[in-house]
Amino acid sequence: MEKAYRYRFYPTAEQESLLRRTIGCVRLVFNQALASRTEAWYQRQERVDYVQTSAMLTQWKKQSHLQFLNEVSCVPLQQGLRHLQSAFANFFAGRAKYPNFKKKRSGGSAEFTKSAFRWKDGQVYLAKCSQPLPIRWSRQLPKNCKPTTITVKLDPSGRWFVSLRIDDPKDEKLQPVANIVGLDVGVSSLVTLSTGEKIANPKAFNKHYRKLRQAQKALSRKQKGSRNRDKARLKVGRVQVKISDSRKDHLHKLTTRLVRENQTIAVEDLAIKNMVKNHKLARAISDAGWGELVRQLEYKAKWYGRDLVKIDRWFPSSKRCGECGHIVEKLPLKIREWECPNCKTHHDRDINAAKNILAVGHTVTVCGANVRPDRRKSKGQLRKTPKASAVSVSRTGRKQKPKS
16 A cells, blocks of 8 residues: 655755755746646647647756756656646546646645655665755654655745655554444534544634734735745744644544544535635634545545445435434524424434434445435425526536526
8 A cells, every 4th residue: 555654854955955946946847837738728729738748848948048957856847747737637527626836935845756866774865965864753664665756845834844655565454343433523513423422623723813813914014025024924834834733633633543443434425615615614614624534534444444434415414303314494503402393302413413424324334325315395405495597507506508
């Protein structure tokens, strides 16, 4: 199984100068190729692929004002073009938006394949660099494993990281257990388990909101292009990475615990990109990190031999009574507890939803069914029926022609 081990390192002045120039050249080549592909399509309706952009790079290196491209390793430049090709492939397949230009203030990264680095005595030697990277080895690589690809990254706060991709032959599957759990994600409680346990939301953004606001206000007052503005931008980046690191640390601990304790985990397949369009809840939803939570559960379940079941996002987990199956017509978010009008059972909204997710997860696991509510006008309807209009909007958001 392919894995990536990420470490922080502290480059020397010479290494930092070389790495910054390399990342800058990667960014330049990526942006030049993106501009050329965009111009070719809009002006001549031609599609430019990786082979053509690689030929363009050869010509760019011969130009007098781009001679500095020859001073860095050619491998990260070619890898940048391959990443651009992957971005266009995802765009044409409908998995991502149109590629954006890279910005200097976002840091950047450079990828080195086997021909551009040496692995000797447990140390990493990059191309055109005589000294090994001073990596802080927080954990050792698995025995008899050598990196196949190395990625050097500079984050917006000025920290340097290196990721070593390896092929790990070790089997980390855990012993099977009988536990199965359903998860209901939320804002006040990050996760509610079908067992009745509620895990609090650390709300990392709120803890650092005051510092972030002060740092961003100071940044807005600095003159563009000045050295003081660069210092202020780094201060903003440091606060932002504190928020990101604390959120990821909590999610890693939580997901590892859930995967170790349960054989099967059932979650909802939420459309988070659509949910954050609500400006009243966007910040709280983004701070909770639901997407990152599910992503970590997916790969950790694969590592440790567990099962992750996703139920349909349209299943009325909160509105459905876990005792009799009755579905209430409306259940606003402000109502955290409710009583079933059919069987008079008192429910905690989140615990009831987690139990329903668990029950549906059993169904999906056993029969492979895709559980969805009926689209008829009934008490189980999740969305209001749109009013008739000249132009209707489909579920994908595209305008449709009016029916004749």
